[in-house]
Amino acid sequence: MKDRLTERQNEGYEFIRSHMRRERRPPTLREIGEALGIRSTNGVSKLLDVLEEKGYVEREPHAARGLRLVEEERAPLASGGGAPDLPLVSRTPSDQPDELRRRPRSYLAVDPRFLRKADDPRACLLARAGDDGMSSDGIRKGDLLVVEEQRANALDNGDMAAFLVGEELRARRFYYANGTMHLRSADSHYTEETYPPGAAGCHPVGRVLGLFRTF
Amino acid sequence: MKDRLTERQNEGYEFIRSHMRRERRPPTLREIGEALGIRSTNGVSKLLDVLEEKGYVEREPHAARGLRLVEEERAPLASGGGAPDLPLVSRTPSDQPDELRRRPRSYLAVDPRFLRKADDPRACLLARAGDDGMSSDGIRKGDLLVVEEQRANALDNGDMAAFLVGEELRARRFYYANGTMHLRSADSHYTEETYPPGAAGCHPVGRVLGLFRTF
DNA sequence: GCCTTGGGTGAAAACATGTTCACCACCAGA
DNA sequence: TCTGGTGGTGAACATGTTTTCACCCAAGGC
Numbered sequence: 001m002k003d004r005l006t007e008r009q010n011e012g013y014e015f016i017r018s019h020m021r022r023e024r025r026p027p028t029l030r031e032i033g034e035a036l037g038i039r040s041t042n043g044v045s046k047l048l049d050v051l052e053e054k055g056y057v058e059r060e061p062h063a064a065r066g067l068r069l070v071e072e073e074r075a076p077l078a079s080g081g082g083a084p085d086l087p088l089v090s091r092t093p094s095d096q097p098d099e100l101r102r103r104p105r106s107y108l109a110v111d112p113r114f115l116r117k118a119d120d121p122r123a124c125l126l127a128r129a130g131d132d133g134m135s136s137d138g139i140r141k142g143d144l145l146v147v148e149e150q151r152a153n154a155l156d157n158g159d160m161a162a163f164l165v166g167e168e169l170r171a172r173r174f175y176y177a178n179g180t181m182h183l184r185s186a187d188s189h190y191t192e193e194t195y196p197p198g199a200a201g202c203h204p205v206g207r208v209l210g211l212f213r214t215f
Numbered sequence: 216m217k218d219r220l221t222e223r224q225n226e227g228y229e230f231i232r233s234h235m236r237r238e239r240r241p242p243t244l245r246e247i248g249e250a251l252g253i254r255s256t257n258g259v260s261k262l263l264d265v266l267e268e269k270g271y272v273e274r275e276p277h278a279a280r281g282l283r284l285v286e287e288e289r290a291p292l293a294s295g296g297g298a299p300d301l302p303l304v305s306r307t308p309s310d311q312p313d314e315l316r317r318r319p320r321s322y323l324a325v326d327p328r329f330l331r332k333a334d335d336p337r338a339c340l341l342a343r344a345g346d347d348g349m350s351s352d353g354i355r356k357g358d359l360l361v362v363e364e365q366r367a368n369a370l371d372n373g374d375m376a377a378f379l380v381g382e383e384l385r386a387r388r389f390y391y392a393n394g395t396m397h398l399r400s401a402d403s404h405y406t407e408e409t410y411p412p413g414a415a416g417c418h419p420v421g422r423v424l425g426l427f428r429t430f
Numbered sequence: 431g432c433c434t435t436g437g438g439t440g441a442a443a444a445c446a447t448g449t450t451c452a453c454c455a456c457c458a459g460a
Numbered sequence: 461t462c463t464g465g466t467g468g469t470g471a472a473c474a475t476g477t478t479t480t481c482a483c484c485c486a487a488g489g490c
Contacts, residue, residue: 064279
């Protein structure tokens, strides 16, 4: 699978590796050439062709610095490849749910173990709870909710779910009965809300898998 | 030194950060523009000018992908800006607090932003709350607490702190008065506990910085 | 002698990427 | 009312970077 490298090829590979650690980006052909004493970018390009054939690097055609080390890709954790980034969504009005993943406020690394209940980790996102309606269930305003996006009909009665109501994100228990969605709060100060499916004022985002809070 | 960013500027910064983690190389102006919905490379360039002025990034003129994150430069480990792993400690008796970091049950990746209030991220660990004494404050039995190890005399009155009591880990408000430690619960069903410093039955672990919960 | 492989040179062409210039709109504060 | 900061558009331009093409040399195997 992975052929052995000649001495010269290994020099090239090692330079690329060290360059990526130092600079946090791949070298250009010229940079490689300069380091190895190769005056022609074509000479370098051929060297990379060999490294690619032998399975040590991958190249993205025509891209500047379009070089990746195969080894580091798979590195389980060696360099932080382990935890996927989830987008922390910014405030979104409930009548424009498509905006949810646009312009995320930031990305946070989340250990895959927190997503083990998700059908699809890529459907997961982070959103801030906008009210205290579930504080009796231990969810407080400002908590970061881990939400797996789901359509309402994929939710089961009693699921902890997240909804956009106006511009606010609310965690509630979800119930579906008599053709309406019921959003049940855990807090007696909050009343149960009901919406017809597809109501502009309330968009079901998905199931709540977990939460993060900082003090 | 480091000025605050506007929301829009933060979107740009966060995209760059996440792109570098995913791709192991900085984005081009056009890649940034595409992600943020900016059609002119000049618009992106001006955004980067601001990020540079405010001390978040550095630019290498004329270089392709000539972008570096100031923050990640100083990152202690070569983990490429990846999330550090915190040990999830296993059950430890309060009279053997040194065992706390021995044989951790597992390690979980935790985004550095969850540790921003820590003096020393390496002093942080994860532990499961063993009772419901703080449920009125939103901490429930089984929650994963992010704890920065600290000696009791580094704690301030009113801090949310973690204690080993017997073999159980408890979150409580910490108060020190009249030569005794007071562990105040948020829940009226629990009574306040007091211990002399150094009591074998109660070992202060540190300050609680945050919590993780999965449903 | 002839072919293959590894390892090149040099230059032009094609494409990717950053820079500059002219211009626009909104908003908050002096 | 003016000014400066923020956040852009669009196009031309200059530079960086990779590709392609033609050609070279030495060593080893047949």
